[in-house]
Amino acid sequence: MKKKRFIQFSEVFKIIKKNFYLLITVALLSIAASLINISLIQIEKSLVDAGVKKDFNLFISILKIALIVISIKIPLEYIKAYVHGKFSEKSLKDLREEISKKLIVSEINLIEKNTTGDFISRLTSDLSIINGFLTQSLNDILYHPVVFVIGIVYGILVSWQMTLFCFAVIPIVILAALYISKPVEKFTKRQQDLVGETNTTVQDVVTGALLIKAFLLEAHIFKTFKSGLEKVFHQGLKIAKISAILETVKGVIQVAPSILLFLFGGYMVIKNKLTFGGLIAFAELMNIFLAPMHILPNVINNYRKTKAAALRINEILLHPNEMSGDLNQSKDDYDYAVEFENVIFSYDRSMKPVLEGVSFKIKKGEKVAIVGPSGSGKSTIVKLLLGLYRAQSGQIKILGNSLEEWNLKNLRDRISVVNQDIFLFPTTIYENILYGKLDAKREEIEEACRIANIHDFIINEAGGYFKEIGERGVNLSGGQKQRITIARAILKNSDIFILDEATSALDIESENALQSEIEKIVNGKTVIIIAHRFSTIKNVHKIIVIDNGKICEEGTHKELIEKKGVYYNLYSRQFADKMEGNLFT
Numbered sequence: 363m364k365k366k367r368f369i370q371f372s373e374v375f376k377i378i379k380k381n382f383y384l385l386i387t388v389a390l391l392s393i394a395a396s397l398i399n400i401s402l403i404q405i406e407k408s409l410v411d412a413g414v415k416k417d418f419n420l421f422i423s424i425l426k427i428a429l430i431v432i433s434i435k436i437p438l439e440y441i442k443a444y445v446h447g448k449f450s451e452k453s454l455k456d457l458r459e460e461i462s463k464k465l466i467v468s469e470i471n472l473i474e475k476n477t478t479g480d481f482i483s484r485l486t487s488d489l490s491i492i493n494g495f496l497t498q499s500l501n502d503i504l505y506h507p508v509v510f511v512i513g514i515v516y517g518i519l520v521s522w523q524m525t526l527f528c529f530a531v532i533p534i535v536i537l538a539a540l541y542i543s544k545p546v547e548k549f550t551k552r553q554q555d556l557v558g559e560t561n562t563t564v565q566d567v568v569t570g571a572l573l574i575k576a577f578l579l580e581a582h583i584f585k586t587f588k589s590g591l592e593k594v595f596h597q598g599l600k601i602a603k604i605s606a607i608l609e610t611v612k613g614v615i616q617v618a619p620s621i622l623l624f625l626f627g628g629y630m631v632i633k634n635k636l637t638f639g640g641l642i643a644f645a646e647l648m649n650i651f652l653a654p655m656h657i658l659p660n661v662i663n664n665y666r667k668t669k670a671a672a673l674r675i676n677e678i679l680l681h682p683n684e685m686s687g688d689l690n691q692s693k694d695d696y697d698y699a700v701e702f703e704n705v706i707f708s709y710d711r712s713m714k715p716v717l718e719g720v721s722f723k724i725k726k727g728e729k730v731a732i733v734g735p736s737g738s739g740k741s742t743i744v745k746l747l748l749g750l751y752r753a754q755s756g757q758i759k760i761l762g763n764s765l766e767e768w769n770l771k772n773l774r775d776r777i778s779v780v781n782q783d784i785f786l787f788p789t790t791i792y793e794n795i796l797y798g799k800l801d802a803k804r805e806e807i808e809e810a811c812r813i814a815n816i817h818d819f820i821i822n823e824a825g826g827y828f829k830e831i832g833e834r835g836v837n838l839s840g841g842q843k844q845r846i847t848i849a850r851a852i853l854k855n856s857d858i859f860i861l862d863e864a865t866s867a868l869d870i871e872s873e874n875a876l877q878s879e880i881e882k883i884v885n886g887k888t889v890i891i892i893a894h895r896f897s898t899i900k901n902v903h904k905i906i907v908i909d910n911g912k913i914c915e916e917g918t919h920k921e922l923i924e925k926k927g928v929y930y931n932l933y934s935r936q937f938a939d940k941m942e943g944n945l946f947t
């Protein structure tokens with residue numbers, strides 16, 4: 363149980379711990395602030411007593427001391443608030459940095475299994491809850507206990523009976539606060555999850571705006587969004603109910619002790635056991651003694667919320683990083699670029715494998731096509747050979763080294779991929795292509811764009827290389843975006859080229875023209891083409907046919923046609939359809 367509790371905070375705590383030196387400074391400044399505040403109470407007491415005695419000289423001397431103490435208090439409070447602010451801002455920056463780093467270095471399934479909305483909710487509302495705790499609650503935790511203890515010592519020195527009286531009410535308040543705030547944790551965790559789900563719907567509305575309109579899904583999506591908001595609202599209402607009870611309890615606690623204090627204090631003054639100034643001092647001290655009662659429920663409440671938020675952040679931080687070997691050289695005298703040997707892989711071990719004993723070899727310099735119906739496992743093969751996922755069994759070798767041995771950075775440097783999911787960064791066209799090779803010169807970028815047949819468009823129509831392309835490249839057509847991603851891969855110019863549906867957004871004529879341009883530059887390199895269109899795979903050295911996670915045929919176009927097997931049937935079907943469209947539909 364203890365271990366589980368620690369895990370909830372472990373990673374978040376480790377990151378915040380780096381800034382503890384600032385927190386220790388705040389703790390020391392809190393002690394100084396507490397001493398000053400208690401001495402101000404003593405000054406108030408002495409001023410009242412001097413007034414009652416009508417001792418003007420004493421009154422003036424105390425006033426002078428008061429001015430000195432106040433002139434120390436003001437800069438001290440400022441420095442304390444500043445250092446505390448620096449601690450929480452720095453901790454938050456470190457947390458954001460670690461989370462961003464984690465999103466980059468962790469296994470890809472962290473990104474693939476969570477929705478963007480969920481990440482946004484963790485990075486905004488969960489971090490803001492943690493920030494609230496670091497800023498407000500930690501400040502309360504560092505200041506109030508110290509001033510409380512110093513206050514007790516001072517109170518006993520003035521009147522132990524009055525101090526004892528003040529404490530008669532405290533235990534009841536603590537117990538009530540603890541009992542009432544307990545359900546908040548449960549409700550808050552659920553509310554955060556609901557906010558995540560609702561953010562996901564917003565995300566869908568933004569990314570799928572076109573589809574939503576085309577399929578007349580507005581009403582349906584809005585209904586889902588509205589019902590999500592309703593759930594968040596009801597959850598919020600439950601939390602508000604509990605908070606309202608807490609506030610009411612606090613209100614009663616605030617008034618009752620003051621009335622009782624003046625009753626008992628007045629009696630003590632009449633009996634000459636307390637000065638009038640002493641009574642005023644206890645009115646102030648009572649506030650100090652009661653402050654933790656008001657603050658404690660909030661601190662406990664915030665602690666519970668923070669625990670739930672830290673748990674969700676921890677889930678990201680504890681996700682395993684990508685495993686990488688340390689080999690950074692390929693075997694020069696080795697014949698094969700890619701080898702799969704009896705590879706079995708599933709995204710989820712409890713599900714049927716996506717690849718079931720896949721074996722094939724691709725020689726260096728070979729141009730190979732992997733074809734198969736949708737969902738047969740083609741893109742999964744690409745993910746595996748990039749080291750994004752690890753096979754459960756079998757062996758994968760790239761350029762002579764097994765995948766486990768490769769340093770992943772070096773491995774990925776040897777592979778240029780153009781994906782079917784076109785992604786452009788919301789920056790300039792130039793920068794988007796530059797990501798293929800960060801130290802590339804302008805001429806290299808332009809050359810890559812000429813090969814990808816996009817240079818003239820960029821210069822004449824798109825507003826030049828330094829034109830911002832907007833989020834996800836909305837002001838470009840599918841084909842134009844695809845050419846930009848192809849230019850990026852051409853610029854990278856690696857040993858192995860993977861074109862995963864890389865030219866699917868182009869018309870057949872453009873596709874053929876681009877293919878022959880790409881062929882020129884990839885001449886002598888290993889090329890793996892994943893394509894639905896028949897026209898793009900006819901001239902490759904070898905075609906690998908995959909169906910339902912298994913390789914069912916392998917050979918040249920001519921051999922496979924002569925074999926009259928699966929490939930032949932698919933080819934014939936397409937031929938019969940008399941359309942140069944999708945080979946597998």
Ligand SMILES: Nc1ncnc2c1ncn2[C@@H]1O[C@H](COP(=O)(O)OP(=O)(O)OP(=O)(O)O)[C@@H](O)[C@H]1O
Nearest residue numbers: 474709710716734735736737738739740741742743
């Ligand atoms: N990240 C993932 N998590 C879980 N399952 C996945 C994931 N990616 C793909 N799959 C599943 O793995 C199977 C193979 O998918 P894959 O994308 O490799 O097929 P594909 O042959 O490339 O299909 P397509 O031609 O439609 O792109 C599919 O059943 C798919 O649902």
